[in-house]
Amino acid sequence: MGLPEDVADLIAEIERAGFLCYAVGGCVRDLLRGVEPTDFDLCTSALPQQLLPLFPENTVIPSGIAHGTVTVLWRQKSCEITTFRSDGTYLDSRHPQSVTFVPTLGQDLARRDFTVNAMALHPEKGLIDPYGGKADLKNGVLRCVGVPQKRFAEDALRILRGIRFCAALSLVPQAQTRDALFSEKERLGAVSAERCAAELCKTLCAPAGIAILSEYLPIFRVRYPQMEAPAAWKGQPSLACALALCFPHGLPPHAALPLPKRLLRKAEALCAIHAAVFRGEADAAQLCYRFGEETVKEALAPCTSPAAQTTLHALFSLLCPSRAQLALSARELLAMGLRGAEIGQALQAAYLAVNRGLVKNTPSSLRDFCQKH
Ligand code: ATP
Ligand code: MG
Numbered sequence: 001m002g003l004p005e006d007v008a009d010l011i012a013e014i015e016r017a018g019f020l021c022y023a024v025g026g027c028v029r030d031l032l033r034g035v036e037p038t039d040f041d042l043c044t045s046a047l048p049q050q051l052l053p054l055f056p057e058n059t060v061i062p063s064g065i066a067h068g069t070v071t072v073l074w075r076q077k078s079c080e081i082t083t084f085r086s087d088g089t090y091l092d093s094r095h096p097q098s099v100t101f102v103p104t105l106g107q108d109l110a111r112r113d114f115t116v117n118a119m120a121l122h123p124e125k126g127l128i129d130p131y132g133g134k135a136d137l138k139n140g141v142l143r144c145v146g147v148p149q150k151r152f153a154e155d156a157l158r159i160l161r162g163i164r165f166c167a168a169l170s171l172v173p174q175a176q177t178r179d180a181l182f183s184e185k186e187r188l189g190a191v192s193a194e195r196c197a198a199e200l201c202k203t204l205c206a207p208a209g210i211a212i213l214s215e216y217l218p219i220f221r222v223r224y225p226q227m228e229a230p231a232a233w234k235g236q237p238s239l240a241c242a243l244a245l246c247f248p249h250g251l252p253p254h255a256a257l258p259l260p261k262r263l264l265r266k267a268e269a270l271c272a273i274h275a276a277v278f279r280g281e282a283d284a285a286q287l288c289y290r291f292g293e294e295t296v297k298e299a300l301a302p303c304t305s306p307a308a309q310t311t312l313h314a315l316f317s318l319l320c321p322s323r324a325q326l327a328l329s330a331r332e333l334l335a336m337g338l339r340g341a342e343i344g345q346a347l348q349a350a351y352l353a354v355n356r357g358l359v360k361n362t363p364s365s366l367r368d369f370c371q372k373h
Contacts, residue, residue, distance in 0.1 A: 001121075001127075002031075002123075003023055003040075003121060006074065006075045006077065007023060007042075007079070008123040009075075010042065010072070010079060011023070011042065011122070011123055013054065014042075014044055014046060014051070014054065017046070019050070020044060020045040020084075020105065021043070021045075021046075021081075022043055022044075022105060022120035022121060023041070023042055023120065023122075024042065024109075024119070024120045025112065025117050025118075025119075026039075026041065026117065027039065027040045027041060027121075028119045028120060028127070029119065031121065032127075032134055032137055033137065033169070039077075039078075039080070040077075040079055041080050041082065042079060042080070042081045042082070043083070043084055043108050043120065044081055044083060044084065045083070045084055045103060045104075046081075047068070047101060048065050048068055048069070048070050051072075051083075052070065055074075059072060059074070060072050060073070061073075063080070064080075064082075067085070067099055068082050068083035068085050068099060068101060069081070069082045069083075083101050084101065084105060084107060085099045085108060086099070086100050086102050086108070086110065086111050087100075087155075088100055106130060109131070109145070112145055113145065113151065113155075113161060114133075114142055114143060114144060114158075114161075114162065114165060115131040115132055115133040115141075115143045115145055116133045116136055116142070116165065116169070116171070117133070117165075118133055131143075136174075137169070137171075140169075140171050140172055141171060141172060141173075141174050142162055142166055142171040142172065142173040142174065143173075143174040143177050144158075144162075144176075144177045148177045148179070148181075149183065151180075152187065153187060155191075156184060156188045157188075157191045157196070157199065159181050159185060159187070159188060160191075160199035160200070160219075161199060163199075163203060163219065164209075167203050167207070167211075167212050168202070168203075168206035168207065168209075170207075170208060181216070181219060182219065185219045185222050188219070188222045188223055193223075193256060194258050197257050197259050200220070200224075201239055201259065204239055204242035204243065204246070205242070207236070209242070210245065210246075213227075213229045213246065214229035223256070224257070226247055226250070227246050227247060228246060228247070228248055230242075230245035232303060232304040232305045233245055233303055233304060234302055234304050235301070236302075237301075240263055240267040240298070241267075241270050241298055241299060243263075243264075244267045244270035244271040244299065245274070245302070245303075247267075247271065248271065250271060251267055266295075269291055269295055269299075270295070270298065270299040273287055273291055273295070273300065274299060277303075277305075277307050277308050277311050278305070280307065283314065284296070284311050284314035284318060285314075285351070285352050285356065286352065287315075288315060288321050288322075288323075289323065289348055289351050289352065292323075293315065293322055296312075297312070300312045300315070319355055319357065320354045320361050321355075325361070326361065326366070327361050327362050327366055328347065328350050328367070328370070330343050332363070332367070333346050333347065333370065336370065336371070349369075349370075349373055350366050350369055353369060354366070
């Protein structure tokens, strides 16, 4: 397991100036798992103001200077470099009152949440793993660095992060860590809605994300009382579909789940499709007309319930599932003298009639059909 050459070169560049520097956190964990890291975070003994002069002015951004983070553009990639720090006392399970820069890597690793995230890697010194993260990763164990209750009391978001890492990395919490996930759960009430929503989404997108919801449902319900553990689903639903499955009675309000409006609207549509199918109120043609073929497939393909699968089968045998393929347009109906709401009604009636085999999908038969109705 080694660091890519460009990352090793960046570390060497910082060390040439007399500082210590390591790759740290998620990238080390991913390299140990044999997964290519999406980004490389570095940590260093250099203070931000000592880092800035090491790079050309237009390649370094003081992105999070208060927390000791600068972003460096290095060989077409951006890399976050954070000064070794320990987090000060936490007032509110939310954010540290202060961060303190510290001289050693050991102090920096001690502030990190889980053993699998508290490892550092150096091109020459190799792996630095004071909490046994490598063994925990191999054995599939989620374990807090330090006393779990205390760590979750400091920052309750770690509870949701822990569950997310279980889902993403197939980890099982060690006994004390598991107890604390539950015993400290009420503290999640103090965490910002944005941070919680981001973790929920990452969990739902993880391979075992939906499967483990039922196990941790009481924890999620501290933030999302409406949440249910999806029962009959398969594969990896889209994020919008996973949200619809978790909130079958409707999504939480935007203030409680501040996600992009587009995503929420999509999830609401998928929710409405699920509800209509389970109540037996709409058929495949009606759903496709209202929501569009692709959206109906997105909603129903991951559902294993007989009602959903029957509707999906019916969708695949529709003669004209796409509204765009209907051989009749609003403009033609306008030319035929129809006005306002009549046009929409006629288009819908024509679409449903074609898909029920009552009329051929040709311009002349559809014009005849509309004249008669
Ligand atoms: P990924 O980027 O794949 O989601 P990651 O482990 O890199 O996972 P980040 O949120 O990018 O997660 O954080 C980088 C590192 O910072 C983590 O590996 C961990 O060591 C530390 N960290 C992040 N958030 C916290 C936190 N709330 N409490 C303690 N340490 C944290
Ligand atoms: Mg990361």
